[in-house]
Amino acid sequence: MVSYKSKAVERIRLPSVEERERALEEAGYNVFNLAADDVYIDLLTDSGTGAMSDDQWAALHRGDESYAGSPSFERLESAVEDVMGFPYVIPAHQGRGAENVLYGTLLSEGDVVPNNTHFDTTRAHVANQGAEAADCPTEAAHDLSREEPFKGNFSVERAREVVSKVGAENVPVVISTITNNSTAGQPVSIENTRRVRAFADEIDATFVVDACRFAENAYFVHERENEYADATVAEIAREQLEYADAVVMSGKKDGLVNTGGFVATRDESLFERCKSRAILYEGFPTYGGMAGRDLEAMAVGLREAVEDAYIEDRIRQVRSLASMLEEAGIPIYEPAGGHAVYLDAGSFYPHLDSSEFPGQVLVCELYREGGVRGVELGSFAFPDSDRPELVRLAIPRRTYHREHFEHVLETAVDVYENRENVNGLRLATDPEIPELRHFTAELEPVSN
Numbered sequence: 066m067v068s069y070k071s072k073a074v075e076r077i078r079l080p081s082v083e084e085r086e087r088a089l090e091e092a093g094y095n096v097f098n099l100a101a102d103d104v105y106i107d108l109l110t111d112s113g114t115g116a117m118s119d120d121q122w123a124a125l126h127r128g129d130e131s132y133a134g135s136p137s138f139e140r141l142e143s144a145v146e147d148v149m150g151f152p153y154v155i156p157a158h159q160g161r162g163a164e165n166v167l168y169g170t171l172l173s174e175g176d177v178v179p180n181n182t183h184f185d186t187t188r189a190h191v192a193n194q195g196a197e198a199a200d201c202p203t204e205a206a207h208d209l210s211r212e213e214p215f216k217g218n219f220s221v222e223r224a225r226e227v228v229s230k231v232g233a234e235n236v237p238v239v240i241s242t243i244t245n246n247s248t249a250g251q252p253v254s255i256e257n258t259r260r261v262r263a264f265a266d267e268i269d270a271t272f273v274v275d276a277c278r279f280a281e282n283a284y285f286v287h288e289r290e291n292e293y294a295d296a297t298v299a300e301i302a303r304e305q306l307e308y309a310d311a312v313v314m315s316g317k318k319d320g321l322v323n324t325g326g327f328v329a330t331r332d333e334s335l336f337e338r339c340k341s342r343a344i345l346y347e348g349f350p351t352y353g354g355m356a357g358r359d360l361e362a363m364a365v366g367l368r369e370a371v372e373d374a375y376i377e378d379r380i381r382q383v384r385s386l387a388s389m390l391e392e393a394g395i396p397i398y399e400p401a402g403g404h405a406v407y408l409d410a411g412s413f414y415p416h417l418d419s420s421e422f423p424g425q426v427l428v429c430e431l432y433r434e435g436g437v438r439g440v441e442l443g444s445f446a447f448p449d450s451d452r453p454e455l456v457r458l459a460i461p462r463r464t465y466h467r468e469h470f471e472h473v474l475e476t477a478v479d480v481y482e483n484r485e486n487v488n489g490l491r492l493a494t495d496p497e498i499p500e501l502r503h504f505t506a507e508l509e510p511v512s513n
């Protein structure tokens with residue numbers, strides 16, 4: 066079942082092989098440097114790349130652009146309160162703006178922050194405060210084939226080890242990222258969220274949920290956590306977020322908009338403290354770097370994101386690409402997560418060492434072969450980590466259809482068949498912030 070049809074369309078085109086070869090070379094083998102017009106199927110990210118509904122487009126016209134006290138802000142406040150349960154909201158231009166506001170307020174030099182897995186901008190914002198990011202994934206997180214319902218969970222045991230090393234006084238914040246983007250979009254259970262809440266209370270820390278994909282997470286809870294089998298996604302989302310003191314949100318994901326984000330909290334004093342930093346970096350706290358019309362679209366999008374019909378469609382689509390690939394024998398991370406299918410580049414290219422960036426090689430091959438753009442989340446994106454070599458094919462919301470995925474499948478099959486004939490890559494430039502190098506670094510082929 067599909068719960069929508071198209072009202073507007075956008076042309077796309079597959080450039081010739083020669084054009085793709087040239088584009089790749091000119092991009093320094095980094096697909097962030099490609100012109101989007103040279104990409105046929107763009108699975109670089111699900112962030113801000115989805116289609117808005119007709120109700121959201123209509124809401125844009127209602128946008129009030131007052132600098133302070135806009136009614137569009139009030140409509141966003143009501144949506145956040147209804148859908149997520151937080152009374153205090155500070156908009157930001159996108160998720161990382163919200164991270165800057167919240168983590169810049171809560172963290173200082175020498176602090177340590179446990180998180181099930183830090184997304185790259187989160188890690189960079191923690192580092193920017195002079196604090197240290199400590200990933201606390203479960204044991205199953207990096208096992209590509211273990212069938213477990215909540216591989217995205219936060220390991221309280223690991224976080225306890227962190228606290229016993231550095232002292233609770235140096236751990237003012239605990240974060241749970243739902244779904245866990247850097248662990249293949251795997252969900253986090255409500256039972257786990259309750260345990261993290263209790264742990265945060267024990268060490269007197271603020272519990273923050275990175276709620277970018279909270280609706281997708283709620284769907285998995287509905288499906289996999291017995292207690293919630295009869296609850297709606299909207300009810301589950303509310304309950305899961307009830308355990309948090311605050312959320313950072315990128316509206317570009319489950320806000321179903323092209324730009325925007327916010328910090329929301331139930332703690333009035335934290336809200337007051339965040340406001341000053343919001344004014345400094347984002348804008349007056351009733352718009353926070355967003356246009357009034359975008360506040361309106363996000364208010365509508367948040368409500369749509371927890372509609373059962375929408376979210377069922379969304380997860381079904383991701384899952385159908387995963388099963389098409391799996392049936393063709395392409396190695397992928399299993400089970401599929403909420404927003405993307407992750408290819409196992411390590412199994413594509415066992416002959417390449419991690420220093421030759423097998424994931425980035427696979428990203429380049431997918432583009433060269435079929436004009437498909439994915440993103441590397443392995444040794445290129447995460448220097449000095451022991452994570453698996455993954456390539457993420459993120460699926461924009463309400464955008465592509467089965468024919469597009471058939472092309473992705475054919476491309477992946479051709480790339481897989483040619484897997485023994487490719488060489489590695491090496492860095493040609495070395496950007497200043499290593500945590501963000503995959504966005505800008507250029508590479509070059511290693512010749513045999």
Ligand code: F0G
Nearest residue numbers: 110112159160161184186246277315317
């Ligand atoms: N937290 C998580 C879990 C994210 O996935 C992202 C963005 C952010 C925070 C930052 O939000 O982009 O609005 O500033 N993830 C995108 C991605 C970029 O491709 O996964 P943002």
